[in-house]
Amino acid sequence: MVSGLDDVVAAETTLSDVDGVAGKLVIRGRPLAGIAGHLDFESVVTLLLEDLVPGLPQGEALRAALGKARLDVFSRIAPMMDQLARLDIYDAVRAGIAVLPDGIAPDDTLRLIAAPAVLTPLMLRLAAGQRPIEPDAARRHAADCLAMLGRHGEDERLACALDTYLGTVCDHGLNASTFAARVVASTRAGLTSSVLAGLGALKGPLHGGAPGPVIAMLDAIAAEGDARVWLEREVAQGGRLMGFGHRIYRTRDPRADALKAAVRQLGVSPQAAERLAFAEKIEQTALSVLRAAKPNRVLETNVEFYTALLLEAVGFPPEAFTCVFAMGRIVGWIAHALEQQRTGRLIRPQSRYIGPICAEAG
CATH class of the missing domain: 1.10.230.10 (Cytochrome P450-Terp, domain 2)
Structure with missing residues (x-):
């Protein structure tokens, strides 16, 4: 048995390759150096999902559709704000995502991608006793997230830096949260279920909680x-x-x-x-x-x-860092979930029993 499944190949993927010996990361055939600082978040979404989500908008149409999805998430969450504000920020983001439809259509996909970028600044402002700021569908994703945080109109380099971060962490092989998302997807559950599995794994301090x-x-x-x-x-x-x-x-x-x-x-x-x-x-x-x-x-x-x-x-407090990690990684979770449903079987590994065996009565 291999402890922690080190070096066990559990899936074949076209999404990312992590070379730990050489210190290289490739996403969809492109080295990280060609993504980080070069592609905005919308372009990263296209890179990971364009052949996995039939009908996914492209270019400016994707930016507009993602902006519309942020507005949709905000309107769905608005009636729950007071309840969510009683939770710590990560649990609030997870709870807000849990109420979203559990489908696999393009609208479901974009709504899920939009959700952490809406919920994180929303919960931070509520915790600070400030009025929530509604999304602006005309802005690009990273800039709108910072605007919802209250940093609209500040240096454009802040939004570019957040774009770089989201692209840098969008996918990273079969890490714990991505594997959890693929396991759930292998049951043919919807994307929200898979994303919630990823969020659960990401919360731990040995993964995204650090x-x-x-x-x-x-x-x-x-x-x-x-x-x-x-x-x-x-x-x-x-x-x-x-x-x-x-x-x-x-x-x-x-x-x-x-x-x-x-x-x-x-x-x-x-x-x-x-x-x-x-x-x-x-x-x-x-x-x-x-x-x-x-x-x-x-x-x-x-x-x-x-x-x-x-x-x-760029303006996020430490208690929100894992939520921002999720803003970028959620695209990878969705891509892996869709890839698993398209090419994989139900994930069902074996275990080896090492406990006691009691003698039969009589």
Whole structure:
């Protein structure tokens, strides 16, 4: 038996390829470097779904249809706002998505893609005692999400950075949440059911729930003043340095470089530039500490480190980071769910019983 199913091939896919040895990520035949910073979110949706969703709009028609879907989600959620506001933000986003129709038509697909980008800023504003801002179907997806957060009219580079992030995390092989989505899809359940499975898996701190603690780590180091002392103490006490190490990559996570470049392009204020310089110093010190303490393990920078910096810079608080992760990854979940239904069987692996066997009575 292979613990954790490492190296077990559970599906064949045309969606993404993760080369952990070489540190490469390919999405639909395109290297990540040709996607991150080059394609807006609508183009990423087309890239992943165009041959899986018959009748999917293209180009400007897709932008308009996705904008209409955001309005649809907002109107469906409006009667539930007070109830959702009683939950923490991730549970509120998940609960809001759970009420959406469980179909597989283009409208169902776009509604699901729109949902996290509507629900996340909506819940953040409600938590802050602010009035919700309705979507604007004329805006592109990333810009409208920031506008709903209350950042309309700010530097266009913020929306471009969010576009880069959403494209960078849109798909990543058969990770835990994507596998969960494919398992549910293999039963022929609808897309909402598959997405909810992905959301459930993403909540765990070993998967998408980790970027927020990177900010806490950086703030704790800043408060202490000596990065090396803080990091060495954390490692010596058996703690995990957030933003370092990955289950698949045996070298640097290519998504970290894509997001680092996006953060650098965001240098719109001395404060942002200072934050980036501080984080880069912590990154290099942490890598040095890890190599000295664990010379037999490959613990390089992963996607979480610069995710935290980018999302903080564009205006999201740490408690919303996993929700923003879901904004991008939801397209991959949907693509995998549709691919599974088109090409795969019911996923039903075997288990091996290792418990006791009681003698029969008599």
